[in-house]
Amino acid sequence: MITFEHVSKTYPDGTTAVRSINLNIQQGEFFVIIGPSGSGKTTVLKMINRLIPLTDGSVYINQKNINDYDIHELRWQIGYVLQQIALFPHMTIEENIAIVPELKKWPRKKTKHRVEELLKMVGLNPEDYLHRKPAELSGGQQQRIGVIRALAANPNIVLMDEPFSALDPITREKLQDDIKQIQKSIQKTTVFVTHDMQEALKLADRICLMKDGEIVQVGTPEEIVNQPANQFVRDFVGDQAPTLKxxxxxxxxxxxxxxxxxxxxxxxxxxxxxxxxxxxxxxxxxxxxxxxxxxxxxxxxxxxxxxxxxxxxxxxxxxxxx
Ligand SMILES: Nc1ncnc2c1ncn2[C@@H]1O[C@H](COP(=O)(O)OP(=O)(O)O)[C@@H](O)[C@H]1O
Ligand SMILES: [Mg+2]
Structure with missing residues (x-):
């Protein structure tokens, strides 16, 4: 569904962040990109929705080159969740979630219904939360809103860049459970970036391990653990194992x-x-x-x-x- 062919990215200052990578992410898959800081994860993610232009190679979504999509059409079919909670502080929770449906000119009733449905999906009672401002929610609740806002207009793809890394461990675990559950039920193609192997093992259908802008191994969690491609993978998994919460x-x-x-x-x-x-x-x-x-x-x-x-x-x- 999302295909990378020989994709490279060199930033204007000469830093090569991604080197000739090939990837094939399947429809409905929970695909986790993991690697140390600076390995190119965010760059890969942002190339999918054209937030970062490629230097070389091509990215396809459903066999169509991303450059051939109308940019709005492309962005609207891709939900995006960031590490920093990025809700608009002066808008209510309802308004925050409704942004993309409104851009898409959904009828008011349909949007309202959708917002309520999403709040219920993550265990927040619409009556209690619709009219609150983001500051009246805990960090974990705000990030839940960030996640459902990305899902609001039924995107085909959801991109998440370390969405839970700023949260405390308990909230984080709860949100991981939620997102896994949601993804199972709605089967959205999800590309999820993390540097936390525990999170990757828990969430992924497949894991892509990156190092220095290259892909070291792609495989199921079991393959990554049982058949590590090299010492780097072994160390990366091994280092994390003792601290798995x-x-x-x-x-x-x-x-x-x-x-x-x-x-x-x-x-x-x-x-x-x-x-x-x-x-x-x-x-x-x-x-x-x-x-x-x-x-x-x-x-x-x-x-x-x-x-x-x-x-x-x-x-x-x-x-x-x-
Ligand atoms: N706008 C930029 N200009 C120059 N170098 C950048 C820019 N953004 C990222 N980089 C560099 O590209 C490499 C990969 O960065 P990034 O994709 O953010 O990695 P990750 O998300 O895995 O931490 C790093 O060396 C980073 O410093
Ligand atoms: Mg990053």
Whole structure:
């Protein structure tokens, strides 16, 4: 749906931010671009909606070169969410969300209905919030408004540039859950930039890892973790793993589970010895567990897999704990 062919970007000062990249983002996909600061993520994103002109190569949306679109037509079919909360402070929440529908000259009633529907979708009661000003909302609520404003006029594509990085960890996790849920239900093609591997692993259908303006690897979260293309990918995933919030860092869990033996003393959460109950307590339904041994990643399993495993052990008459 979005195709990059040999795309390069050199800024006027001579900085080459993106070097001859090729990409194919599928319809309905949640595509996450990750990489260190300065690796070219924002540049890639902004080239999609022509906020930054290309130096070389071509970008296509639905097989049509982006330069052949009317610029307004192009921008209106692409929702855009920024890291800094960018609501207009003097406009009400309703007016903020309604901007693009109004530009598109939607009938008033349709717009009103849409605004209310979107507020409900992110758990904000329209009656309470429609007439408030942005300053009367918390940071997390404002960013929710930023997200639904980008969705308001039913864009085909949503671009998000580190939309949650200014938020506290709890709000951030809640918004990640929301956005994943929303994207699942509306199936918008989403290109999401982050430098946080936990966020990428949680949200992505596919992850594109960038370094120095080049693509190092594109793959599903499982592929990135289990089949890292090189040491850079391994380090990038590995560095992040111990600090994953809502995930646990488990030393030697896999081995004891495979051997169907005593596991009570082996796993650690934040370097503390944990019991299997502790681990399950820490995991929400969709969480994944990064399994690492002596600094090497062995794989990812989810809560269900642990429970299945325990259930099988019980069925086999094995005593899991002692
Ligand atoms: N307007 C600009 N002029 C010159 N260099 C820029 C400009 N914008 C970004 N860069 C440089 O391009 C590189 C990639 O930047 P960017 O795409 O913002 O990376 P990221 O989003 O991954 O942090 C960096 O070296 C950055 O300093
Ligand atoms: Mg950036």
């Amino acid at each position: 809502g995930h646990v860092h488990l030393d030697e869990l896999l081995q004891p589970i495979q051997h169907n033996t005593y596991i009570k003393q082996y796993p650690t959460i934040n370097n503390q010895v944990a019991t299997i109950e502790n681990i399950l307590e820490h995991l929400k339904t969709n969480d994944q567990v990064i399994i690492e041994k002596n600094g090497e990643l062995l794989g990812i399993i989810n809560r269900q897999a642990i429970i299945d495993h325990l259930a099988k052990q019980l069925q086999n008459g094995g005593n899991i704990y002692e």
